[in-house]
Amino acid sequence: MKHTISVLVENKFGVLARVSGLFSGRGFNIESLAVAPTLDPSTSRMTIITRGSDAIIEQITKQLHKLIDVIKVVDHTKEEHVEREIALAKVNAEPSNRAEILRMTEIFRGKIVDVSSKTYTLEVTGTGSKIDAFLEMLKPLGILEIARSGKVAMTRGRKSLG
């Protein structure tokens, strides 16, 4: 089963390598990983999407905890949470399909963030499946390039990771 895990870590040299090395070294699956500093610049927050049986997920969270630079680990899967991902897509913008691109972007509440004589660059945020759907719709129009951020997640309500 798919799990979304948030990891609060020391914002130090080499921590990302320790976390990603743990996954590769122990054969754990990693679908996406996003990292950035938190409000407190001495810590970073990682969001990891992984898959595995309950026993494997238990090992993953315990092994993460065991890393000295890891402060906190939360598996969001069992609780109410929000997840978002951002994607940029560069598409062919021929005069003939510009209107269709604009329409799609509107439907998915996306934005056009860059325009050139031949291309549009679009931005869309949402759950993974929304982004999948958006890209699917754009495909026939000719996608030149995409960049996805990987998911970030947060528990609903007052509870916070710190």
Place this chain on the structure above:
Amino acid sequence: MEFTGAQIFVKSLLELKAKTIFGYPGGVVLPLYDELFKNPELRHILVRHEQGAVHMADGYARATGDVGVALVTSGPGATNAVTGIATAYMDSVPIVVFTGQVPTALIGNDAFQEADIIGITRPCVKHSYLVRNVKDLARTIAEAFYIASTGKPGPVVVDLPKDVITTSCEYHFPTKVSIRSYSPTRVGHPRQIAKLADILCEAKNPVLYVGGGAIASGASEELAKLATITKTPVTETLMGLGSFPSDHELNLGMLGMHGTYRANMAITDADLIVALGARFDDRVTGKLDEFAPNATIAQIDIDPTAISKNVKCHLPVVGNLKENLSKLNDIIAKRTIDWDKKGAPWLATIAKWKAENALKYSQKKESIKPQFVLEIINEITGGDAIYTTEVGQNQMWAAQYLKLNEPRTFLTSGGLGTMGFGFPAAIGAQAAFPDKVVIGIAGDGSIQMNMQEMTTAVQSRLPVIIVILNNGFLGMVRQWQELFYDGRYAYSCMEAQPDFVKLAEAHGALGFRVTKPAEVKPTIEKAIKARRPTLIDCVVDREENVYPMVPAGAPINKMLLA
């Protein structure tokens, strides 16, 4: 007042009560060596290969329980240390390894003798530091020792760029270390401990399955109390040997692939297995699906990842073994149970297994059986010695036959199974206890992996005794080839061998060769009297096998017995 990084390095080590460093110099660590030269109260033992330095620090740590310290230079010095670090990691041994590094400005430029040792060792350290500013040095060293020795112990690497050890700053040694992201759990949940007491009181066929955690946490006394009061039999893993006296009537001996018949039968028939600082390694469990099919599994371990990793645990207690056993004993003491009566039928069954099959070998007049050598050693030392082993048959026979009275007297590479560990580890243990008898049990293959350290022992006047059980083969490999590869001995025969006696002498040590059973005892006695590094080349039966043996992947009650 300001001090250089090198001065801070020495001051910090002295502050931490380090007494001995095992090391090897080189370009970027020369400033550290210059300070060591000026501070002889910190003893430096010059090794002959950096792998040896780390195994020595490891042997020192295993024998004392204190943090072992090694110092190596950058690049090849650091990469040579890797096997030693991985060995300590697998067996959770507290060591700190200082590696030299090129100056910070050159890191990443493929500078001369640069190696990314933090990257290379990442999967086999408990933690590591690259010190980038001399101001962080004292605190980093304090943290490294703290992390290495607390919680589940393990190796810590501290990488020291040359400019960091030559720059000066104010020196303040931290009075207290606190790391917000690291606070190992000490005491388990009281309700879990009470539950454990309950199920132990109800169990008919309980077994205490004891691993290296019992030694790391110093839990021998509590273990003995629990076992003797509740009349529960004890079986130990390779790493747990020494935690409970070998000769105790409740001791079943080692379990697993080369475990005793009664230990493996008892585990298989147990209705309760209490794992104490043990992690259900594959060499212990054999085929997982058929491991202890009727047992409730309880586990006390400091490491949450050890719980339910391989075998599902029904009752976990996370925390320090010594403290939690002591809590468990307090609860047990209040129970009014006739433990003798409760334990009698189970102990009778175990006694029957012992009668059916105990460890045995047949010593003939002419050739020496390896097991016989170990029994002679028992006779001579009465257990008052520190033993190390290499890897292979010598290790398994030592585990089966040596009589141990005390923890920290049987030092062996369990997790990684590193040939070449035993000899340097013996030197490290001897450095910690110069007056003790330290005996390294070796195979003729393994000893050749770090034989160069004989000169280290000679130079540092460390009177270790090496007993080679010389079968002319990579014996354990040959045994597998005999049993599972139709006797095709593919490259396991050491057709050419050094003359070990001459080799010892060439290093400046004593060397003896023993070929007849009657010579074994007087030669070992002579070696112990000599108080000099000594190598005894015991020529033993070439094709003796280690039994019992559980073939890889078989259930542990399906043993080959001869």
